[in-house]
Each structure stands twice: as structure tokens, then as C-alpha cells.
Amino acid sequence: MRISVLSLHTSPVAQPGQGDAGGMNVYVDRSVRALAAAGHRVDVFTADPGGLDGTGAGADTKLEITESITLHHLPVGAATKDELADAIDELAELLTVHPDFCAADLIWTHYWISAEAALRARDIADDNGAKSRDNGTESGDSGADAVAWAGQDRLMQAPIAVSMHTIGAVKNRDSETSHERPQRLDAEEGIAAQADLLVAATPAERRDLVTELHADPDSVVVARPGVDHALYAPDSQSAARERLGFDSDEAIVLYVGRMQFIKGTDVAVDALAELRERNPHLASWTRGILLGAASGAGVEAGGGAAQPSSTYLRELTAAIASEPSVEVRPPVPSHVLVDYYRAADVLIVPSRSESFGLVAAEAAASGLPAIASAVGGLPEIVEHGHSGLLIADHNPHHWATAIETLLTDTKLRAELAGHAVDRAERFDWGHTVAAVLDAVPDISDASARRSEALGAY
Template sequence: VIHSHYWLSGHVGWLARERWGVPLVHSAHTLAKVKNSLLADGDVPEPMARVIGEEQVVAEADRLIASTADEAADLIERYGAAADKVRTIAPGVDLAAFRPGPALDARRRLGLRADAPVLLFVGRIQALKAPDVLVRAAALLRDDPSLDAPPQVVVLGAPSGTGLAEPDWLGELAASLGLARTVRIVAPVSRETVADYYRAADLTVVPSYNESFGLVALESQACGTPVVAAAVGGLPTAVADGVSGVLVDGHDPEQWAKVLGELLRAPSALAQLAAGARAHAEKFSWQRTVDGLLVAYQEAVDEIAAPAAESVRL
């Protein structure tokens, strides 16, 4: 079995399938037609070459793995995939690496204040991921008298995609809003340190314009930190609204500030979401993912083997 990931690798897998006569299983992870329908301001559309390439891989693969029911529907409705070839198998999270731990200890290790809430963003710094929504919301919360202290904002990631054109744009935005000392932009770190940031945070914020699934949300919840996420793509699967976090419609900073402020002012509600966060993440173990993939692999092998066996009998 060949299992390809993303469309370019899918073309290599397609060639190997033809050469070796073995089944091709493909995971798209992101789809150009979906991304192009949800562009943020400043985003550049995916090229037609990618759209055509994805269509070719979808047509040739023996099985297509979707992370969510929405992605499965996109493959069928936007790309014409045969429904009997699509299997929905959610990614997993390493529940041993991403696990709860004392927040104050994590803050001490990371140099974060213990007396002010922490809002965390993890991901690529680009328009699609919308870290600016969090920064603008934090500016609105800065002078909120009902909060004991203005939130600390940690942006963990580096510029990517359209963000490379102006790599300092987010820091400049923070400075223009008077948040130069409040917003900390941290370059990518080890997985162990990422887990520490999750534990240190009161909330992880995922304001993306699109996410095929949302592993950041899952990792955060595995560490016991609730998530406030945009109600797009796979995030309604990755986050149980009202149980492990809160889903927000749209990208209006005022609405995000309202949701974040309400949670920060309600420690009991936040604690309840934290308890639900770990429980929700435990539904997404890698063992469950592997079991689903093995079934899909076997189906693809059997499907190719059946005609070969029939020709031998003839």
C-alpha cells in the first residue's frame, strides 16, 4: 500500500501505483477549492495547477482519507470523488506527550507572569490563521476593568505563506495597538516546550479562516487547556462547543474579545471546560486512527486483489 499526503506527494504515489500495481491511499489534509472559498484579506488564491492536480489524485486513488465529515463532503461534492472510496478517519494526538500539568510551574519555566491570564496562539503567522484577530481582541481587553490584569498574549510560530512578504507585520500591529510589552512572539520550539505553553495558558485561541482539522486545538485540550476557535472546517469536530471550548462565528475582534472576556471572568466555567477538554481529547488517540487506517488499507488491497484473482481463474 502507498499512502500519500498532500497533492504533490499524491502525484508521486499515483506514478508508483501504476508502476508497482499496488493500491494508493491518499490524505489531502487541505484542499485548494476549499481554501480559495475562504480566503482572508491579503491571502493569495491557490493556483489552478494545484486544483487540477488534486482532481487527478482524487480520481486515481483507491481510498481517500478525510479528517472530518465536512472534508469527506468536500471531496465528494467539490472534487467528484466516489463516495464508496472516501473514509473519514480523524487524526490523533499523543496523549502521553500532551498531558495536563501545573500551570504555574509551566509559567515559571517560560518566564510568564503568574498574576495575569495567558492567551495562546500556536501556528503559522499568516492571514489564513488570523493571529491578528487575537491581537486586536487583546487590545480591546487591555482596559477591561472587570479583569484583574490585562491578558498576556503568546504567539508561538513563524511567518509562512503570504506572511513571508512582511514577516514583522504581527509585531508591528501589536506595537501600533500599544501591546508591544503584552504580546510575545515566540519562534517554533520543541514539542515538549509547546506542551508547556499549552499548560501555561488559560485559553488557546484558534481564529483561523479555515482548518481541515485543527491539531493545535486537540493538543491544547489534551493538556487540559480549553480552546476558543472559529466555527470553520474541522474545528467543530476538534472542539466540543460548550464542553471543551467555545466556537465563535466570524472573525470580528469585538466578538472574540467578548467571548474571551466572559471566560476569563468566570473561573468556574473555565475550570469546567478544562475538565471537558482532556476528556474530549482522549477520544482522539493515535491507536484509534491507526485502527481506522488499517481497515482502509485492507479494503484497498482486497479491491485490487479481487480482479487479479478472477483473471487467474479465467
Template sequence: MRDSLPPGLGETGANRPLRVAMVSVHTSPLEQPGTGDAGGMNVYVLELSRALARRGAQVEIYTRATTSAQPKVTDAEPGIRVIHVSAGPYEGLDKNDLPGQLCAFAAGVLRAEAHRPEGWYDVLHTHYWLSGQVGWLAAERWDVPLVHTMHTMARVKNASLAPGDAPEPHGRIIGEEQVVAESDVLVANTEQEAADLVRDYRADPGRVRVVQPGVDLDVFSPPPDVDGRDPAERDRRRAAQRAGLRERLALPVDRKIVLFAGRVQLLKGPDVLVRALGERVWEEGDGQPPLLVVLGGASGRPTAVRELEALAYQEGVAAHVLVRPPVPQQVLADYFRAADLVAVPSHSESFGLVAAEAQATGTPVVAAAVGGLRTVVEDGVSGVLVPDHEPESWALVLKSLLDDDALRAGLAVGARASSTRFGWDRAADEILDVYEQARKHHSTRPQPVPR
């Protein structure tokens, strides 16, 4: 853990704490991930803020108010404040409606900061292109370095659309290009994302830094080891341990379980898993597919969950699909531990936080070989990467793993070892270095007109 902040950051006449403004327009870090527009980015913003606060930084997160009941300012945790900005109607707006509210949101951010002494913030860190548009204006107004994390990019998503999914609009691409040009430093989750930024958005390679997100390794941890020198006895105790966990979660004890955790939308690919359950490969052996547990809510279309359940009925596998709402992180970790496999069939992922969290609990992951999942999942070590989204391919891989207890046990060991690569303390240390790099770059820019 870093003992002190980088030279130059957060230093005035007295060595005060680093003050970070974060902007997350379309989704609040306080929302439950797994439904609507809330997902891995919520976890990223909150966990990074926590790690920065542990290092003495003061973090203020600006996000759009979505209900009238939300307080304007919430002291979420020591060192972390969430500011809800009114911009447009509280309800009825999805992500695609928000570009028309960016002016109102930016005005709210500037108004909230205006009562502070000049030079209050040391750095501005924005998340997703909508926030980057707001940050571009605010950073210039406040004369602070702008750091931006894309999380997802329109050109990358459009290159790997799920069948039936709508492409991202050209206006988003233009907005992303502007944010790339104006940011002092761009944070990429993986080397692949960094290459995408340079290739697709003409980003300056010298201003792109790779910082892999972390996993809360205290929450997402393997089940406690069981005693017993005899291997057969240890296996029996482990089975009893898992059975007890499944009983607490109201899951069947005597079935193989494949878990999907995330928003129910075409991009995330839960339909691939439902179709895979309908493949003929399951007729071999005991003649039935595993139970697919879907933890997630509708995203994009309010009928997404009902459509997934209707697809299961059409495929004749409704009895093998169980849909439940998203759950808090501590409960999610128990679901990971209770599953035989976790499946991540996304068509596009900048990182793949679910895969990293599942592996940290010691559960092997079957994932699509796309984006950041190729970094998170070590093929043949912590899980298996599937080269396409064909239901038969997924059925074959899932069945081969579910039929081989020894293979899954070996992957479970690899999953636990692989998870040690990811930690939020390491990520925060690297982000502090990014902030210092951004400060140095910002100092070379033409000075804005004094206000």
C-alpha cells in the first residue's frame, strides 16, 4: 500500500489530502448492479473510490439524480461523498436519452462546485463518454487535469453486435473522439482496450495507461478449507459444505448449476446459454441439461427478462432456467461458490468483472473470447474461452466440464491463483500515478482564460 501521495498532487501551503472529483452521469455507484444501466462500472467507481479514500484522498462523485427521494449530498463512506445532480426528469430516461441532458448536468456540477474556493479539486476523473463530455467542460473551467476511463466504446461494440441488437449511434462515436482528444490521460482496463483506443480513436499512445480493475478479495474469496487428511474425507466435507450453501440459497443440492450474473440484455448474451440448454448434446448421460441460474434484471428493454423466459419455453428448457433478481456483493459471492461453473457469454467486455469475481471465489469460468475476458480468464488454467457464440459450441464446452469433476477441480485451483492478479489497492496505487502523469501533461497545456 502506498504510504504517501505522489509529489505535486494535493499539495498546497499545507499538505492537505488529494481531492478527486469523479463524474458518473448515467449510473450511481450506490445503485444495485445487475439491472437497468447499473453494472460493472458502478462497482468500479465505488471500489476505486474506496481504495483512494484508504490512501487519504477525498473523493466526490457526481451522478444524475433518478428519484426525488435522493438527498442532494450523501456521505457514503469516510472520504467518499456522492452528489446527486438534477438533470431532466427523474424517471423515464435511459442512457440513450441522456445526451440531451448533458448541458443541464454540467450546469449542476459547476453550480455545486462554485461555492468552493478556487482550485478546490486536484484532478477530475470521468467514467463513460457521457461523463467525459461533462468533464471536458468542468476540467477547463476548474483548470484541473482530466482523466477519463471509457469502460465501453461504440466502435468496439458495433464491431461485435449480438444478433438483433441495435448499433451505437454515430453521435456517440463523435463524442468519444472529442473526449479522447481532450483528456490528459486515458485509462484502459486491458492492453487490448489500449490498442483499441489508439487504433479506433487515434489516441496518443503516450497518454494511454493500462490499469486493470480490482476485485474485493475479502468478499470474493474461496470457501474456507475443510479439515481432513484423507482425500475422500475432504471431498465429502466439501460436498456437505456446498450442499449447506445451496440450501441457504434455495438451490437444488443434487444438480449441476451454471450461473449467469449480470444485466439481462443481448450484449451480455444470456440467450446464448438458454439456447445452449436446448442442444442435443445433453441427451447423452443423464439426459438433462444443468440448471441455469440467471441473477439479473432487465436492461435496455423492460421486457428483457420476460423475453428470456419466453425463449426458454420455446426451447423446451423452461424447467432448467431459474431467473432471480440481482443481489448484493456478499450474497453474489455465495452464489458463485454454490455454482459448478460461471458463464460469461458477452459479445463485448472491456474487462469482465464478473469473471474476475467468480474466479476469486474458486469457481471456474466459461467465457466468450472477446475483449477483456481474454485477459481475465486464463484459458485452460482458470476457465475456458469459447471462440464464438454458437449455442452448440457453448453446450459442448459446458457439458465437457460438468462431466469431468477432476478437470473442474483443477480449474478451480487455477481460478483462485489467477485472482491474485487483481486487487483494488494495487489499482488505486497505479491510478495515483496516472493522476500525477495527468497533472504534468495538464501543466503543459495553454492556460484557460481566468474566470
């Protein structure tokens, strides 16, 4: 089967942990490799403002990742994710005339911008097909016309699967804010009505798709994300510490990911400051590592340095500067990231909203227990008291208590680590893509559901 995968706002080969690159980039990269391993031909489309690799360094519009995977960059003059969202019509037009996109038997989109562009591209193809039929030119007057019509017809028929990764209404709900753009909120309801298949990472996300976006329950499949177990596996803590320059007798508390409000970076910093207040001796040999870069307002496209235009980033920067145990390190590639998981004593994931929480799954597979927020998909990864600890709020006092508990109880920490490895075995990229492909409706079913949904919407 030929599959087109859309990751328009961020390239799957960009470095996670900065700008708009995060767990979704890993998801797209690993899932397309699993699709290729299953024998499928995959074309990945991005319009990342940073270029193919998300850094702005590459000007090429095409990159052969493997013999079966090609990454295409759509030339849209957008410098930010918000500007890209305003260029969805342009993206749709570019997709409609791209021969590799039109050749797809299945379209799998990631994030609302990609989903909206794919759906609009299908509408354009449908309109073009109707005009051709009305003009009596369905078969065309030349070989080129026939090929073009065949591509448009194929595009109209290909089912569209959508992985939201995050839902605007859920982010607003969980963070008790109204930060998400009304454009996104409106678009996501339309996407839920028109997509042939909605892919949820967990049963909790499935409930959110149904309750928040009014999706037809029959159109939603749960496909848990995976972990690269060949890479993320337990190994010597002392060896990992030596490679990273950590002392053998210090306690390492690790945070991995973009530094932004929704990820709760401030909670991590405040918890370590609280730990210093309540247990100065423990804090004196504890190091908090923030492995990531600033993201959100005031951050340049492509993962540039934070600017002082965001109140949150200014306050976070000041809090980091005032806490001596906290050290910020830049994001690292996966083969280095696994050493951080192995070297640390505990991972903290204080997200205010999280559809899954891939870093928690990777850490678990590497033998690192997590203290995580009891939100979204994190309870799928962290079983409270068995493979880690869950915190029901974002009170730094409660997080500091949990950190103190694990750092001072070596036996408990070892037990949680062992169970975390076992629990992580359920996450497999091959199973992820198989669940999606098994749930894709055939062309006749997809067309019937689409017509019914559009009539209701």
C-alpha cells in the first residue's frame, strides 16, 4: 500500500525538545519506519518553517530517508506555526497537485493543521472532478489529462486517518486557560466529523474525541504509541553517568521536553526549590537536569533562543537562575537521551495536559521510574505505586514530597524501576501501525460515512 503521512507544522527529523518539535516528531518518525518495515511505501509531507530538519539549515525540498520513505517539504512562506495555520488553503492546493500525495491509498495526518489541509485538498479534488464531469472531460484529451484526472479521483477516494496528538479544547480544559486559537477549536470539530478514522493514543483520548469534539465513537480507534525497545533498555547507571559527566554519588532528577506552561516546567523548578527548603541536606547532593529548550511565545521558529516577550518564560528563567540545583541542557538525539534515562534516579513529568507522554514510556523502558501528572495518557504509562507515582495537582509541595520519597528510598525506587520496564513492554510501534491499518475503512465504507457526516455537519 502507498501511504501519505502529513506532519506539516513540524518535520519528523527535527530535534525533539525545542520549538514545535516534541513527542509527535518521534511518533511520526517511528511509525513511518514501522509502516515501511511492514512493506508499505511512505511519502511524508512537512512544511516546517525551519525546513526539512526543523533548523532552517536545509533548502532541499525532498529527502530520501530510506528506500521506502521519502520526506517532502512544501514551499509555503510561513515563519511560525500560527502563520502556517493561516496558510492551510495554500497547503491544500500544493497537496492537490503533488503526484506523490495524489498516489496515496491512505492518508494519515498528524495534528489539526495537517488534518485540515488534507480534508481541504480532498474537497478541491472533489470540486475539480465535478467540473471535469460537467465539462465532459473526465477522461481528458491527452495522456497528461488522463493521469491528472486519475490522481484527482484517487485523492477523492483515499481514506483520511487523523491523529490529533493534542486537542485544543482539552488543553484549555486541563490547563484552565483559553490559550488555544478559536480557529483551531472550530477546525477540530469539523475534522472529527469529516475524517474517516480518528486515531486516539489512549482510551482517555478516545473519550475526549467523543465528548469534546462529538466524534462518532465508531470512527475512533485506540492505537497506543510505541517505544524503540532496541534503543531504550536498562543498562549500567554508572557507565551512563561517566559518559555524561555526573558524579556517582549525586541524585539526578530529570525533566525532558520543551519548556513551556502546558508541560509544567515551572512545577519542576518550583518542586526542586521546595525540596531545598524542606530538606537542605538532600538538596545539596541533588541535581535537577532540564533537558530541553524554551517553546511557545517568544521563541524563534526552528528552536531558536527564547526572547523576553513572554511573561511565563521571563518568570521561568528567573526561577531557574535562583535555584542552584537546576541545570538546563540542550535537547539531545535519542542515542544520547537513553544515557540520561539510565543515569537519572527519577523522571518528572509535571504536564498540565498530555495526550500520552512519550518520554515517560521511553524512560520506563530504560528502567527509570517517573513521577507524573495524573492527566491524559500518563496513567496509561505510570501505574501509581507500582511503576511510578502520579500526582493529582501541580502543587510544588506535593511534587517535592514525591521526589524526596523516591530519592531517599532506594528499595522502592528499584521496585518501581523494575515494574516500569515490564509495563513499557506493551508499547510497540509495530502494534501501533497495525491497529491503525486494521481499522481503516475500505473505500465504500469511508465514502458512505463521509457523506453522512457532512450532511450532519
